[in-house]
Amino acid sequence: MFEQNRYMAVIFLDRDGVIQYTNETYLEILNLSREQVVGRHVLEITPHSRAYITLQTGKAKVGYEWIVNNHHTLGTALPIFEDDQVVGVFGYTVFLNIWDGKNILDEILSNLNMYKDEVHRLHSAAYRFEDIHYQSQAMTDIIVLAQQVANHPLTTVLITGESGTGKELFAHAIHNASRRCQRPFVRVNCAAIPENLLESELFGYEEGAYTGAQKGGKLGKFELADQGTIFLDEIAEVPLNMQSKLLFVLQDQVVERLGGVHPTKINVRVIAATNRDLENMVRSGSFRQDLYYRLNVVHIKIPPLRDRAEDIRLITPHIISNLSQRLNIAEREIDEQALQRLCKYSWPGNVRELENVLERSLIIAEMEGARVLSGRHLNISEDKFDFNDLSEVKSLKNMLEEYEKKLLARILKDCQFDVPGAARQLNMDPSSLYRKLRKFGICIRKEYSIN
Ligand SMILES: Nc1ncnc2c1ncn2[C@@H]1O[C@H](COP(=O)(O)OP(=O)(O)OP(=O)(O)O)[C@@H](O)[C@H]1O
Ligand SMILES: [Mg+2]
CATH class of the missing domain: 1.10.10.60 (Homeodomain-like)
Structure with a gap:
């Protein structure tokens, strides 16, 4: 049984301290043959033998740290008695850092590092202010405001704008430009989490808080974002009863886990975003007024793309360049007529829609072998009613x-x-x-x- 065990070295001493038995593992560690060990006095082989002390004192030594040939081990020496006389010692050591054990440990450590990187990637912000392209006055003003608020790391920010206007882009950029940039950026899509799970997702729970609760409990997103930024995306979708709990957390900067007894102090910047009209929702009673005020400390309103045609001209070449790299196709210019069509279109899906339209057009142009992107490659329905056409x-x-x-x-x-x-x-x-x-x-x- 001992012979097979790769993690345990075993030794038997007789009443004189002579080694009567040792397993292969110990021989390997000592780098000696059985003939060189068995029959020799233990102190000749390991001068600091604790087993020998046990032989002399008759006292067991359990779980001591013992370094043999540079291997860290956990040793135990047990006296063997016969008629109250110590007649021998049984010693064994467990190796902490050898062979498979070491390999397993290395694997665990490398997995741990991989997960750490993954968690860091998941909880970090990808975009910076440099990634936001604009030239309109409206956007210039908003960027100045957003950059200022980035310098105030506790100020709550509300970002509103139609779908695809770049709300998430701004949230990332603010975090990355702030002192919190090395700390986590945790995005919570409030619309994607079922109502009954939202509380535990945001605030976490203690072990045994409810049936089916994970062993060891669970960290909530607020705790995960501690010292960093929490981005509450689609905030308008938070149900009313949760809105009051959210308000409490924002006011006091403490979270209480479900089933927990002690609140935890946190230090988190909140950035909330929505494409819905919160003021209207407050009026209709579907969004708490006090929470709205709490969130609306600095309000960044991103204008729709159709109201800033000059940005379309500037963003388009950037998008074409990024897409060409991603699609691994030759970069091409866009002609004036096509640009004019893009500028006239109403863009209900804003920049995201512009990206989609350009991606489709680039693929068609590539298939055609066209050098320049022109109007016929753009699949936008001109027949969508464009209120900008109503100049007259x-x-x-x-x-x-x-x-x-x-x-x-x-x-x-x-x-x-x-x-x-x-x-x-x-x-x-x-x-x-x-x-x-x-x-x-x-x-x-x-x-x-x-x-
Ligand atoms: N000014 C900009 N410059 C460059 N890219 C932009 C700009 N605005 C938006 N984008 C790009 O448009 C896409 C949509 O942006 P984002 O996801 O931030 O929009 P959103 O407002 O959060 O949309 P939704 O309301 O649908 O969640 C992203 O790929 C983003 O990088
Ligand atoms: Mg978004």
Whole structure:
């Protein structure tokens, strides 16, 4: 049994201190053969033998640290008695840092480092202010404000703006420009966490807080973000009862784990973001007014892309350059006509939509072998009604007709030019739809339609 054990060295001494038995492991550690060890006095082999002291004193020594041939071991020496006389010693040591044990330890350590890196990556902010491209005055003002607030590491920030305007980008940039940049940046997507889990996700729980709770409890996102920044994305989706708990944490900077008894002091900067109109929600009673005030210390309102056409001109080449690298295709310029189309479009999905449109266009241009990105590569529906086109105010009737025409053309295209199908969707009679299409000169055959 001892012979096989690679983690344990074993030795038997007789009443005179002569080694009567040792296993292979011990021989390997000593780097000696069995013949060189068995039959010799223990002090000849290991002059500092603790087993020999046990032989002399009759007292067991349990769990002492013993270094043999540079191997750290945990030793135990037990006296063997016969008629109250010590007649021998059984000694064994457990090796802490050898062979498989060492390999396993190395593996665990390397895994641990990998997970540490992963946790760091997950809890760090990727973007900086340099990654935000703009030239409009509106964005310049916002950037100045955001850079100022970055210098105040405890100030709460509320970022609002339509979907895809860069709210997350700003949250990252503020964290990275602040004194907290070396500390965690923890993003919580409040819309993605089921209501019944939100509290434990944010504040954590103690072991046994509820059935199914993880052993050892769980750290909440606030504690995880301690000394750093917590980014509460989609804050408007937090249910009312949780809003009050959130308010308490923001006011007192303490969190109490579910099932816990002691609150924990934390030091966290909160950045919250939403694309919803919080003021409206406060008015309608679906968002707590006190929480709104608590969050709304510095408010960064990112304007929609359609209100800053000059930014479209500047961002587009950057996006094309990034995408070309990512798609591993040749970088190409965009012609003026295509840029003008981009500037006129209403961009309901803002910069994210611009990225998607450009990605699709670049792939098409690459397949075509076109050197320059031009209007025909852009798959944006011009028929979406663009309020920017209304520079010249016509009569209401004319404007409505213009809108109706664009809408009908769009729906017809979406329905693959199936007029009865489109009529069903519009809840109108097919014959009236045919009449309107004729009136507006909208082509009902796919092959004749223009993009
Ligand atoms: N000014 C900008 N310069 C460069 N890239 C930008 C800019 N604004 C946004 N982007 C890019 O647009 C994409 C969308 O940005 P982000 O995810 O920050 O938007 P969001 O406002 O959080 O959107 P949502 O409300 O849908 O979550 C990202 O890829 C981001 O890098
Ligand atoms: Mg976002």
